Amino acid sequence: MAARLSKSLLILAVAFFYSLVVFNNTTDYNSNYQFVRHILQMDSTFPGNHGMWRAINQPAIHTLFYIFIILWETVTAILCWWSGIAMLRSIRLAPESFYRAKTLGVAALTLGMLMWFIAFLCVGGEWFLMWQSKTWNGQDAAFRMFVVLGIVLLYLTMPEPIAPTIE
Incomplete structure (x- = not known):
């Protein structure tokens, strides 16, 4: 039961x-919008790099990118809350019930790992060359979140230990 509780609490923490x-x-829309805008504009990458043709300078597209990220985060949050609550409700039930939760x-x-990997590390980091920016580089944070979520995912998918029978 301790492993089930631990897994439930970690999903709720996520x-x-x-x-x-x-x-x-x-609530602070503009702060992270500026991050997205600068990444898409590639305005802090190395001077004279040959990837600048990829830059997007249309504010409407910046807004769409940012709203898409917020929606992705919202869906991830809702699914985690839903799963964590379902796991807590099935904590004392048969293994099949907890597995379904x-x-x-x-x-x-x-979904969360895909966001950090695809949106931030692949698209932001490599396509828009975020790695070249000293000011607008979110790769360390994206990698950290990818790893945290990956560790929780690995733990979550591990089978729960079977209690020893006392004879």
């Missing part, structure tokens, strides 16, 4: 994290 991210991105958490964590 849900809390994503809820804070969505809260910050909506975990599947939504697997989907949520995978």
Whole structure:
């Protein structure tokens, strides 16, 4: 039961994290919008790099990118909350019930990992050359979140230990 509780609490912690991210991105919209805008404009990459043809300078597209990220984070938060609550509700039930409750958490964590990997490390980091920017480089944070979510996902998918029988 301790492993089940631990897994449930970790999924709820991820849900809390994503809820804070969505809260910050909506209540302080401009701060992280500026991050997205600068990455897409590639205005702080190395001078004279040959990838500048990729830069996007249309504010409407910056807004669409940012709203898409916020929606992605919102869906991840909702799925984590849903899974964590379902896991807590099934904590004392048969292993099959707890396993079913975990599947939504697997989907949520995978969705979160895909966001950090695809949106930040691949698209931002490599396509828009975010790695060249000293000011607008979110690769370390993206990698950190990818690893945290990956560790929780690995732990979540591990089978729960079977209690020894006392004879």
